[in-house]
Amino acid sequence: RVADCYGPLVYSKFGQEGDNVDDLKTAYTRFFADLESGISALGNFIKNNPGVEPYKDADLLTPNKTLAEWIKFGNSLRLRLAMRVANVDKTMAAEQAKKSFDLNQFLETSTEVISTSTESGYTNPLGEINKAWGEVFMGATMESVLNGYNDPRAVKYYEKAKGKDIVWKDDNGVDQHLSQRFDYAETYKGIPQGTGLTTKDNRYQMCSRSTVSQTTNPILMTAAEVWFLRAEAALRGISSENAKDCYEKGVKTSFEQWGVSGADAYLQSNAVPNDYKDPFDENFDMKALITTTPNWNDASGIEEQFEKIMTQKWLAIYPEGNEAWTEQRRTGYPRLFKVKVNKSGGTIDTNIMIRRLPFPADLQKSNPTQYNSLKSALGGADNGGTRLWWDTGKNNL
Numbered sequence: 001r002v003a004d005c006y007g008p009l010v011y012s013k014f015g016q017e018g019d020n021v022d023d024l025k026t027a028y029t030r031f032f033a034d035l036e037s038g039i040s041a042l043g044n045f046i047k048n049n050p051g052v053e054p055y056k057d058a059d060l061l062t063p064n065k066t067l068a069e070w071i072k073f074g075n076s077l078r079l080r081l082a083m084r085v086a087n088v089d090k091t092m093a094a095e096q097a098k099k100s101f102d103l104n105q106f107l108e109t110s111t112e113v114i115s116t117s118t119e120s121g122y123t124n125p126l127g128e129i130n131k132a133w134g135e136v137f138m139g140a141t142m143e144s145v146l147n148g149y150n151d152p153r154a155v156k157y158y159e160k161a162k163g164k165d166i167v168w169k170d171d172n173g174v175d176q177h178l179s180q181r182f183d184y185a186e187t188y189k190g191i192p193q194g195t196g197l198t199t200k201d202n203r204y205q206m207c208s209r210s211t212v213s214q215t216t217n218p219i220l221m222t223a224a225e226v227w228f229l230r231a232e233a234a235l236r237g238i239s240s241e242n243a244k245d246c247y248e249k250g251v252k253t254s255f256e257q258w259g260v261s262g263a264d265a266y267l268q269s270n271a272v273p274n275d276y277k278d279p280f281d282e283n284f285d286m287k288a289l290i291t292t293t294p295n296w297n298d299a300s301g302i303e304e305q306f307e308k309i310m311t312q313k314w315l316a317i318y319p320e321g322n323e324a325w326t327e328q329r330r331t332g333y334p335r336l337f338k339v340k341v342n343k344s345g346g347t348i349d350t351n352i353m354i355r356r357l358p359f360p361a362d363l364q365k366s367n368p369t370q371y372n373s374l375k376s377a378l379g380g381a382d383n384g385g386t387r388l389w390w391d392t393g394k395n396n397l
Helices: 002-006 024-048 067-084 090-103 125-133 140-149 223-235 243-258 263-267 302-317 321-331 368-378
Strands: 113-115 167-169 175-177 219-222
Touching (some): 002 024, 024 090, 067 090, 067 223, 067 321, 140 302, 223 243, 223 302, 243 263
């Protein structure tokens, strides 16, 4: 996750003196090696110690707290990383994906969700921001897609908007009122990103909030995501599986995971995402950028098939925002609404959007040698507009 946010990092030479920075390709090569070593070690332990689960009481991630689930997780993670590099290094992607399919142990069912248990007292950080600070809302793109597709998962993801009375106190404690263009109460209403409004202009406070709470287990990986990874591998010709079958299995598994029905009808739907209409300012209205449907059969070619896979994967990954953002950067899907106000000072192209996070600012002072090594390995300016190694700007299908 650190690598996919920032780029180069200290990994394979951690703790060593001198230049211990890995560029992203080197880091990914080591990620794959470490995954293979871990999967192999777990497999050997299970073989030699049948029925023994020495870490059961300490396992905070797998549903049944077994080592066999960790093998599935590791192998599924290997496929995730294989697809991550597919646009930049087809050979590496194919080799690693083949290892995953040869082992053939994946997260496959809706109950196989890798998440951090909050029963031990761990607090979901997104839930803390949402419930304690009240700052986690539906985005405009999510509104466009969920409402346009009439997606049954919306009720599981978000609360309905409470758009009747827009009143809040400004910095001086004075009530502020704002007239709406339309009443959006009891609908799913999202917020456009990049409006340039300040915190005291909190006009969107009645929009749809996330359902994530402090006690919601933070999700790291689901079987639904893995089915979409398998669909991509099939589409790329890396596996012998059928891309459509894996795609539809991904949608159905996600529906089952969230406890909603209607997947069969959804997969036959020719609905498209809605245009976004801002409840306050017509300058923030936006035409839908996504035109593909849930129905696989109406795709006009391999690129649209890929768009379907990635759009549905983005929906299924919710609320795991880090992976969703990473995959959107890698593939360009789903097609997100652009910011209306760009405050990057020219470092980030509005249409290309943010590509990474800059390295921590204090690192330049606390460890300038390491900072310069990281920047050199990045191969570009240390700002949000520089693409990472796997981010090629095109889908090399």
